[in-house]
Amino acid sequence: xxxxxxxxxxxxxxxxxxxxxxxxxxYGATPYLFWYVxxxxxxxxxxxxxxxxxxxxQGIKGFEAEFKRSQSSFNLRKPSVHWSDAAEYFCxxxxxxxxxIPTFGRGTSLIVHP
Amino acid sequence: DAGVIQSPRHEVTEMGQExxxxxxxxxxxxxxxxxxxxxxRGLELLIYFNNNVPIDDSGMPEDRFSAKMPNASFSTLxxxxxxxxDSAVYFCASSLRGFNTGELFxxxxxxxxxx
Numbered sequence: 294x295x296x297x298x299x300x301x302x303x304x305x306x307x308x309x310x311x312x313x314x315x316x317x318x319x320y321g322a323t324p325y326l327f328w329y330v331x332x333x334x335x336x337x338x339x340x341x342x343x344x345x346x347x348x349x350x351q352g353i354k355g356f357e358a359e360f361k362r363s364q365s366s367f368n369l370r371k372p373s374v375h376w377s378d379a380a381e382y383f384c385x386x387x388x389x390x391x392x393x394i395p396t397f398g399r400g401t402s403l404i405v406h407p
Numbered sequence: 408d409a410g411v412i413q414s415p416r417h418e419v420t421e422m423g424q425e426x427x428x429x430x431x432x433x434x435x436x437x438x439x440x441x442x443x444x445x446x447x448r449g450l451e452l453l454i455y456f457n458n459n460v461p462i463d464d465s466g467m468p469e470d471r472f473s474a475k476m477p478n479a480s481f482s483t484l485x486x487x488x489x490x491x492x493d494s495a496v497y498f499c500a501s502s503l504r505g506f507n508t509g510e511l512f513x514x515x516x517x518x519x520x521x522x
Binding site: 323329334335336337338342383396397398399402 | 411450451452498500510511513514515516
C-alpha cells in the first residue's frame with residue numbers, strides 16, 4: 294500500500310522568503326502526486342498535481358513541485374512567500390488504477406512572519 | 408457552481424445521540440468522498456461512492472457509522488450512537504472521474520463535537 298510522509302509538522306518563514314515543503318512517498322509503481330492547501334476553517338484546495346511527463350509542475354498561487362523518482366519525493370516550493378500563504382499543506386498520493394484508495398500525508402502547517 | 412455544500416457547519420451533541428451530516432456535491436460529478444480529519448489521525452478516507460453506489464467503505468470505523476447516497480445530488484453520513492471519540496471535522500468531496508484522474512473538490516467541512 295502507498296504511504297506519504299511529510300516530515301515537517303510546522304514550518305516558519307518570513308514574508309518574502311523562499312519556501313520548500315517536503316513530501317516523501319512510498320509506492321511500488323509510478324504514483325500520482327498532489328499538493329493541497331487548507332486555509333483555516335476551509336476545505337482542501339488543489340494546488341498542483343503530477344501524473345506523468347515533465348517532473349516540474351506548476352500550480353496555482355505561484356507554487357511549483359518537482360517529482361524526483363530517485364528520492365521518492367515531491368517537494369513543494371515557492372520563491373517568495375506571502376502572508377496569505379499561511380495555511381496547512383497536504384501532500385497526497387494516488388494509485389494508477391486498481392484499488393482506489395487515495396492517501397494523504399499528515400500535513401505541514403506554514404507560519405509566515407511579517 | 409456553488410461548490411460542495413455541507414451542513415451543518417458545526418454540530419455539538421451529547422454522547423449517545425444520532426448525528427446526520429449532509430453533503431451536496433458539485434453537479435455533474437460522479438464520485439463522492441467522505442473524509443474525517445483529526446489531530447491524532449490526520450485526514451482519513453471513510454467511504455466513497457461512484458454514481459451513487461458505495462465502492463469502498465473500509466475506512467468506516469465501525470457499525471455506528473453509515474453513509475448513503477440516494478441520488479446524485481445528496482449524501483448523508485450518519486453516526487448512531489455518537490461517542491466523544493467521534494469528535495472531528497468531517498469533509499465531503501466530489502470529483503469527476505475520480506481521484507486519480509481529476510481534482511477533488513472539498514466542502515468546508517462539518518465540525519462535530521460530541522460531549
